[in-house]
Amino acid sequence: MSNRCLSCQTIEPESVLYEGYHTRCSRNLFGTTEPPKVPFSTADVSREAQKMVGKMSISGVQPKLSVVHDRKKHQLMVVERGGLYILKPPTERFESLPENENLCMNIASVYGIEVPSHGLVPLMDARLAYVVKRFDRLEDGSKLQQEDFQQLLQTDDKYSGSYERIANFIKKHSDVTGLDLIRLFERAFLYYSLGIGDAHLKNFSLIRRKEVGYQLSPAYDIVSSRLVLPEEKEDMCLSLRGKKNRLSRGDFIKLSDHFGLTRKQSDNSFTRLNELKPTIEKMVAESFLSQHLKDRFLEIFRQRMKQIFG
Ligand SMILES: Nc1ncnc2c1ncn2[C@@H]1O[C@H](COP(=O)(O)OP(=O)(O)OP(=O)(O)O)[C@@H](O)[C@H]1O
Numbered sequence: 595m596s597n598r599c600l601s602c603q604t605i606e607p608e609s610v611l612y613e614g615y616h617t618r619c620s621r622n623l624f625g626t627t628e629p630p631k632v633p634f635s636t637a638d639v640s641r642e643a644q645k646m647v648g649k650m651s652i653s654g655v656q657p658k659l660s661v662v663h664d665r666k667k668h669q670l671m672v673v674e675r676g677g678l679y680i681l682k683p684p685t686e687r688f689e690s691l692p693e694n695e696n697l698c699m700n701i702a703s704v705y706g707i708e709v710p711s712h713g714l715v716p717l718m719d720a721r722l723a724y725v726v727k728r729f730d731r732l733e734d735g736s737k738l739q740q741e742d743f744q745q746l747l748q749t750d751d752k753y754s755g756s757y758e759r760i761a762n763f764i765k766k767h768s769d770v771t772g773l774d775l776i777r778l779f780e781r782a783f784l785y786y787s788l789g790i791g792d793a794h795l796k797n798f799s800l801i802r803r804k805e806v807g808y809q810l811s812p813a814y815d816i817v818s819s820r821l822v823l824p825e826e827k828e829d830m831c832l833s834l835r836g837k838k839n840r841l842s843r844g845d846f847i848k849l850s851d852h853f854g855l856t857r858k859q860s861d862n863s864f865t866r867l868n869e870l871k872p873t874i875e876k877m878v879a880e881s882f883l884s885q886h887l888k889d890r891f892l893e894i895f896r897q898r899m900k901q902i903f904g
């Protein structure tokens with residue numbers, strides 16, 4: 595058994611893992627010191643996901659299941675309603691999507707973007723699935739109000755939009771406008787840097803939290819699409835300053851000006867990512883991607899960083 599944690603992915607020679615997880619990482623995601631078993635295989639997940647289409651409260655293009663942690667059996671269990679986790683299985687179409695998503699979420703977290711607890715779990719056929727905790731559900735099963743930006747901007751096309759339109763809505767309706775604008779800016783910047791090209795309007799939401807009111811929800815569905823789709827047409831599917839490709843630092847500065855951020859704020863976002871470069875490279879190397887995907891991920895990241903920082 596490797597000593598690399600299936601959630602945080604760090605390799606620490608001294609650390610002890612139980613069923614592939616640090617105790618703290620398992621507790622954080624599943625609420626127990628050891629992760630639950632998953633009593634189904636990749637084929638079972640695809641079959642179950644087919645049955646669930648239209649029944650679940652979570653939609654999206656990729657197959658996925660709504661699950662809860664059955665603590666008595668110490669297993670994940672599929673449910674139609676009231677799921678506290680989303681499980682995304684590997685797919686034949688795109689190589690290593692779960693490993694890709696777990697890595698991107700970890701990088702986002704290190705950069706300071708709020709993400710829900712997440713990790714990889716081995717299915718019965720030993721392939722890895724991605725599990726993420728729902729941030730719109732509380733432990734008692736109650737639901738927080740959440741609306742994605744396709745609904746909020748009332749458009750039929752999740753790809754017809756721009757970061758400016760999201761920002762304008764935030765300026766009007768967020769209860770923490772300044773914070774949300776920085777959050778949005780940093781997401782645009784990080785997504786570009788990692789080749790996360792499928793961040794469409796349904797992949798951004800506002801959530802209503804009791805203490806704060808409306809604010810941008812934690813980040814979700816972040817995968818490097820460029821990694822699995824080398825022929826992807828555009829670098830970003832939502833435009834910024836009218837562009838979707840070959841973005842430069844100047845384009846991001848213009849975006850931050852439109853958002854009303856100060857130069858000090860945008861500089862801080864640039865500098866922090868630039869300083870994280872070695873950390874991110876190490877995270878890629880320690881990820882669960884295969885060697886050729888690691889190499890490709892690094893190539894994309896380095897090329898984008900070069901485009902921004904020269
Ligand atoms: N951790 C989470 N907590 C609550 N809701 C979530 C979470 N992750 C995703 N969702 C909701 O579920 C929907 C589908 O999830 P996700 O975007 O990850 O799936 P997808 O099938 O990959 O999407 P796409 O259609 O963009 O390919 C999202 O649009 C969002 O509304």
Ligand SMILES: [Mg+2]
Nearest residue numbers: 654796797815
């Ligand atoms: Mg999505």
Ligand SMILES: [Zn+2]
Nearest residue numbers: 599602616619
């Ligand atoms: Zn860990």
